[in-house]
Amino acid sequence: MDTRHMRYFMALAETLHFGRAAERMNMSQPPFSRQIAMIEHTLGVKLFERNSRNVALTPAGKHFMKDCRNVLGQFEEACRDVRLVANGMKGELRFGFMMHAAHSVVPQLVQRYAEARPDVRLVLDERTPTEIDEMLVAGTLDAAVTFDCGYAPHLQTVLLVRERLRIIMRKDHHPLAAVGQIGPEELREEKVIAAPAATAPALRSAINSYFSARGIVPHVVLEPRLQHTIIQLVAKGLGVALIPSSLCTELGTGLMSRALTDAPQLDVVLRAPITTKNPAVSTFMEIGKSIQQVSL
Amino acid sequence: MDTRHMRYFMALAETLHFGRAAERMNMSQPPFSRQIAMIEHTLGVKLFERNSRNVALTPAGKHFMKDCRNVLGQFEEACRDVRLVANGMKGELRFGFMMHAAHSVVPQLVQRYAEARPDVRLVLDERTPTEIDEMLVAGTLDAAVTFDCGYAPHLQTVLLVRERLRIIMRKDHHPLAAVGQIGPEELREEKVIAAPAATAPALRSAINSYFSARGIVPHVVLEPRLQHTIIQLVAKGLGVALIPSSLCTELGTGLMSRALTDAPQLDVVLRAPITTKNPAVSTFMEIGKSIQQVSL
DNA sequence: ACGATCAATGCTTTCAGGGTATCAAATGGA
C-alpha cells in the first residue's frame, strides 16, 4: 500500500465509476481496475460492492475514505511545508538576547519578524553576553542580540544601536547629584557597581577603559551579573553604575541618570553564524538591518 | 513522492548512515542513495547535509521528520482500522428502537454491545415501529428493536422478550379498580386510549383482536402516537390503556396496573436486514440472542 | 602515505504497473 493506491481508491470512492475514476487518474480503465483489486487484496478487505453495472462503497470502504482523506491531506501538507521551511517561511528560530537589549531593539525586532514570518516559531532565550557567544558557536542559538565584542570571524554582524553609557545614582546622592559635568575624575572616590567581565566582557571593558584612559582605577565594590540587580543596588545607595542609555528610561522614582563627558559607546549588534543552515535567519538579519539606528 | 519515499527518508533520518538505513529497508546502499537524492530533487529541498564522511539533517529535514512520522503513523493506522471495520471491531452501527423497548431490553443490549465492541459507535435512534420498518428496508438503520409484525422475509429476527399486555388505570377508577378479573367484557363500556395502527400496527392489532375475539368493539377515544403520552392521558382520567408489562414498573403514583384475563402477548424482537453489509451487525444480533428471555 | 570507510556513479536487470484488445454481464429501448 502507498499513497498512490489511496488516491486511486479515493478517485473511485468519489466517482463510483471505474472509467471516470481511471480518467481522473490519467490512465485507462483496465489497469485501474487491477489496482483497485490489488488494494482490496493486500488489505484483505472488500472496499466496494460491485457488479458489471453498479459500484458502491462497503461500510469498511466508507470508513477508509475518511481516513484516506485525512492521510492524503497531511501528506500533501508535509510536502508543502518542507518547502516552506527550506525557504524560511516556516519552522523555528532560536533567538538569544541580553537583558540590556530587552527594552530597546528586541521588542521591535521580534514584532516585525513575527509579522513578516508568522509561521516561524520564535524561541526567545534571555542570556548573558558570554553565554550568547558560546551558544552561537555551539549552534544552540540561530541568532542573538548582544554587545559587539570585536573579532568574530565565524559570525555575521548587523549593527543595531550605538549606545552611550550614562551614569545612574540616587537623586539624593552627595556630592554627585549637584556636579555639573561628570567624568572619570568626579567618580574617582565613588563606589561603582558593574557586571563582571566574565558575564559582559564588552560592557565591563568599556567601563574599565573609560577610567584607565585617565589613569584612574574605578572602585568597583559589587559585581552582580544581572543588570536588573545593579539598578536595584544603586537604588539602595550602595554605589553608582554606568549603564546603557536605553535602560535609563525606566528608572525608579528614587533614581536619576546623567550624561558622562566623553561617554563610552557600546555597539548593540545582531549576530548569527555565517554557516547557519537555518533559512529563517536571513530575513531575521534583514529586518535587523532595517531597524538600524546609530544613536538613541 | 510516496509513503515509501517517506520511509526511506525516515530510515536515513534516524540512522544518519546510508549503509545502515539501506539495510533497514532491505536493499543495498547505491539505490538507496539514489532514492534519497530523488526525494530531495522532487521536493526541491536539501534534507541532509552530507559529505563522504558525515550525514546530518538540515532544519528542513528535521521538520520533515516530524511530519513524516505523523503521516506514516496515520497511514498505518488507516490500513489497520479498515481491517477492524471489516471485522466489525470498529465503525458505526445505527440502531433504532421503539419507546416500548427503551425501558426493558434496550439498555442491556446497548451496554453489553458497547462492552464487547467499544470502538463501534452506536448511533441510537428512537422511532415508532412503522418508521423502524421503513428505515430497515431503506438501509437507514442497521438493526432495530420493535414488535414482531409477522412476515418479513428480508429481515433476520431474534426474539428478545415476549410481553403480556396489562391494563393501566387511575387508582380511583370506578368501577374497574374494584373488579377482580378484567377482560374484554369488563372493558366494554370503558374509554380506551391506544396508539394508532399507522404508528404501531402490531400493538394495535393485538389490542383490537383481544376485543374482537369476544365480539366486542373497543371504545377508542384517543390515539396518541407516543406511549409516554398515553400514560399521561390515563393519569388525567381520560380513559384506560393496554400497555406492555415492562412499561408498568414506572407508573406515576396515581396509576395502577392490573393483569388481563387471557392477556394478549407481543413479541419484542431484534431485527436487521439479511443483506446487511455492516459487519458490526452480526455480533449485535448474537448479543441479542444471548439476552433472550421469553417471559418478563 | 596508506588503508579503511562511506557516499556517489555507471551499468545491467527485473518486475510493478501501464496500455491495447477483448470478454462477459447487465440494462434498456425497439
Place this chain on the structure above:
DNA sequence: TCCATTTGATACCCTGAAAGCATTGATCGT
C-alpha cells in the same frame, strides 16, 4: 424478445522506475 450499449474484468504485451553489482572518489585516522 433481442440487440445495442454500458461497464467492469481478463489476457497479453511493453515500458520504465527502481533494485543489484561493481567501481569510483573523497575523507579521516594511523
